[in-house]
Amino acid sequence: xxxxxxxxxxxxxxxxxxxxxxxxxxxxxxxxxxxxxxxxxxxxxxxxxxxxxxxxxxxxxxxxxxxxxxxxxxxxxxxxxxxxxxxxxxxxxxxxxxxxxxxxxxxxxxxxxxxxxxxxxxxxxxxxxxxxxxxxxxxxxxxxxxxxxxxxxxxxxxxxxxxxxxxxxxxxxxxxxxxxxxxxxxxxxxxxxxxxxxxxxxxxxxxxxxxxxxxxxxxxxxxxxxxxxxxxxxxxxxxxxxxxxxxxxxxxxxxxxxxxxxxxxxxxxxxxxxxxxxxxxxxxxxxxxxxxxxxxxxxxxxxxxxxxxxxxxxxxxxxxxxxxxxxxxxxxxxxxxxxxxxxxx
Amino acid sequence: xxxxxxxxxxxxxxxxxxxxxxxxxxxxxxxxxxxxxxxxxxxxxxxxxxxxxxxxxxxxxxxxxxxxxxxxxxxxxxxxxxxxxxxxxxxxxxxxxxxxxxxxxxxxxxxxxxxxxxxxxxxxxxxxxxxxxxxxxxxxxxxxxxxxxxxxxxxxxxxxxxxxxxxxxxxxxxxxxxxxxxxxxxxxxxxxxxxxxxxxxxxxxxxxxxxxxxxxxxxxxxxxxxxxxxxxxxxxxxxxxxxxxxxxxxxx
Numbered sequence: 001x002x003x004x005x006x007x008x009x010x011x012x013x014x015x016x017x018x019x020x021x022x023x024x025x026x027x028x029x030x031x032x033x034x035x036x037x038x039x040x041x042x043x044x045x046x047x048x049x050x051x052x053x054x055x056x057x058x059x060x061x062x063x064x065x066x067x068x069x070x071x072x073x074x075x076x077x078x079x080x081x082x083x084x085x086x087x088x089x090x091x092x093x094x095x096x097x098x099x100x101x102x103x104x105x106x107x108x109x110x111x112x113x114x115x116x117x118x119x120x121x122x123x124x125x126x127x128x129x130x131x132x133x134x135x136x137x138x139x140x141x142x143x144x145x146x147x148x149x150x151x152x153x154x155x156x157x158x159x160x161x162x163x164x165x166x167x168x169x170x171x172x173x174x175x176x177x178x179x180x181x182x183x184x185x186x187x188x189x190x191x192x193x194x195x196x197x198x199x200x201x202x203x204x205x206x207x208x209x210x211x212x213x214x215x216x217x218x219x220x221x222x223x224x225x226x227x228x229x230x231x232x233x234x235x236x237x238x239x240x241x242x243x244x245x246x247x248x249x250x251x252x253x254x255x256x257x258x259x260x261x262x263x264x265x266x267x268x269x270x271x272x273x274x275x276x277x278x279x280x281x282x283x284x285x286x287x288x289x290x291x292x293x294x295x296x297x298x299x300x301x302x303x304x305x306x307x308x309x310x311x312x313x314x315x316x317x318x319x320x321x322x323x324x325x326x327x328x329x330x331x332x333x334x335x336x337x338x339x340x341x342x343x344x345x
Numbered sequence: 346x347x348x349x350x351x352x353x354x355x356x357x358x359x360x361x362x363x364x365x366x367x368x369x370x371x372x373x374x375x376x377x378x379x380x381x382x383x384x385x386x387x388x389x390x391x392x393x394x395x396x397x398x399x400x401x402x403x404x405x406x407x408x409x410x411x412x413x414x415x416x417x418x419x420x421x422x423x424x425x426x427x428x429x430x431x432x433x434x435x436x437x438x439x440x441x442x443x444x445x446x447x448x449x450x451x452x453x454x455x456x457x458x459x460x461x462x463x464x465x466x467x468x469x470x471x472x473x474x475x476x477x478x479x480x481x482x483x484x485x486x487x488x489x490x491x492x493x494x495x496x497x498x499x500x501x502x503x504x505x506x507x508x509x510x511x512x513x514x515x516x517x518x519x520x521x522x523x524x525x526x527x528x529x530x531x532x533x534x535x536x537x538x539x540x541x542x543x544x545x546x547x548x549x550x551x552x553x554x555x556x557x558x559x560x561x562x563x564x565x566x567x568x569x570x571x572x573x574x575x576x577x578x579x580x581x582x583x584x585x586x587x588x589x590x591x592x593x594x595x596x597x
Contacts, residue, residue: 001468001507001509002506002509002510002529003471003474003478003506004502004505004506008532008533009498011531011533012532012533012566013592013593015559015567016570016592017594020564058588058589058594059571059584059585059589064585066585096564096568
């Protein structure tokens with residue numbers, strides 16, 4: 001029997017990682033990244049002659065938890081047609097038994113890398129609102145993301161924001177996997193659910209999000225999610241993550257109270273973060289729209305629901321909002337006073 | 346769900362197999378024996394090298410203990426106690442080896458065993474040669490983590506060596522001996538200076554033929570190694586974990 005040297009071990013491992021795309025219409029171009037479940041490649045769709053992102057599991061088989069999760073992720077994504085969510089093109093199993101799906105190839109930067117180039121707070125908040133828009137859409141379709149963090153947000157070359165990695169998504173309403181014209185009047189593809197499909201998919205869901213299982217990212221994960229209280233998770237769990245994400249956008253860390261260099265975050269914004277990341281779900285915003293509305297109100301110079309202002313703060317905000325007019329009126333009044341003084345001399 | 350995800354490009358990946366762990370617990374003596382042989386084939390070298398290194402035993406004592414261990418595994422039905430939910434088979438076996446060697450020391454036994462029961466050829470001189478060729482940091486040896494790491498690496502080496510042998514046989518059956526030679530020259534001999542073009546010249550074929558041959562051989566190697574691995578695992582979860590460990594997917 002041939003001795004396998006350490007060098008040969010590495011070569012065999014490297015060679016074995018390359019997926020077998022025989023029988024598909026994809027051609028491998030480049031390895032992009034490795035995640036917890038598998039590898040993402042850039043591939044060429046030879047039929048449509050376009051680049052796609054190809055996500056492939058490491059281990060073959062369609063029966064394991066990871067395969068179930070990947071297939072579910074693809075199905076969930078396929079139902080969430082939104083500019084802020086990457087569209088899925090195809091899902092299947094390669095000749096070597098590995099489950100894969102292809103999605104739109106997005107050239108961009110992860111939020112944690114991109115954010116360094118955005119210095120203005122209003123620009124960061126507008127970015128946050130686009131994330132809220134995508135997450136709110138998913139919630140409206142009965143899907144929780146459950147792993148919202150900077151690494152799962154991509155910002156494209158034109159500033160478009162995409163929420164990625166729906167592998168931990170929790171389906172709140174089953175119809176998201178079986179959208180029909182009744183539940184989605186805008187759907188262009190009709191797909192009747194198979195009689196057995198509901199049962200099998202329910203099994204998949206319970207297998208993936210079994211009660212007591214902790215999945216998520218510390219710092220961005222809600223307390224109930226960290227406890228593994230899967231059954232009671234609702235939109236407010238994602239709102240916690242969005243709150244942590246907002247704090248990251250303002251301070252660089254999900255739990256930091258002040259911005260880099262010790263600069264204090266505006267009290268209203270800080271209050272929004274605090275409310276969104278409250279330990280008790282009942283104390284958080286009831287839905288993403290309410291959170292986004294508070295951020296929008298801040299951007300418009302209005303009072304936010306999360307913070308009761310003092311008279312001084314109200315005045316300061318009033319001044320900031322109407323600074324131009326106040327200065328104009330002040331200038332006018334000063335001019336009038338000067339004219340009066342000049343005339344009475 | 347499976348019916349919706351048939352592999353593209355042919356059914357080359359069988360989905361259901363009976364694992365060695367299940368077969369070892371079988372009431373059929375023949376099936377039990379075959380399973381033990383499969384287990385022994387994959388693990389005897391790591392066990393032997395581990396005894397040599399961890400327990401610092403001379404070659405003849407280590408050989409005796411290795412054979413004795415696999416006999417004990419069969420006689421005392423130790424695999425019946427293995428719970429795939431609680432630990433990896435590899436870790437369980439390593440702990441069993443430790444316990445076996447300790448007990449043998451206490452009893453002061455040193456018997457020649459296993460020669461007429463185990464049907465796997467235990468090529469101890471080759472294992473000894475490999476041990477000599479393995480780079481080991483002596484300073485790291487006493488720590489339990491490094492021993493676990495050493496045992497794991499030797500297990501992967503053993504698994505891959507078996508898969509390479511299977512691939513050699515497959516190539517011979519399919520009259521693709523040249524493919525195996527190319528695979529051997531490029532991937533196994535670890536010659537970093539050799540290129541596809543040089544191999545193509547050497548074998549008088551086009552460079553694209555070398556690419557295709559290597560691609561086929563790597564695919565088959567992966568399939569065979571995973572098939573062997575699946576047979577050695579007690580559950581789907583264990584298989585997933587072990588595959589990630591064997592192919593280094595967690596570390597990349």
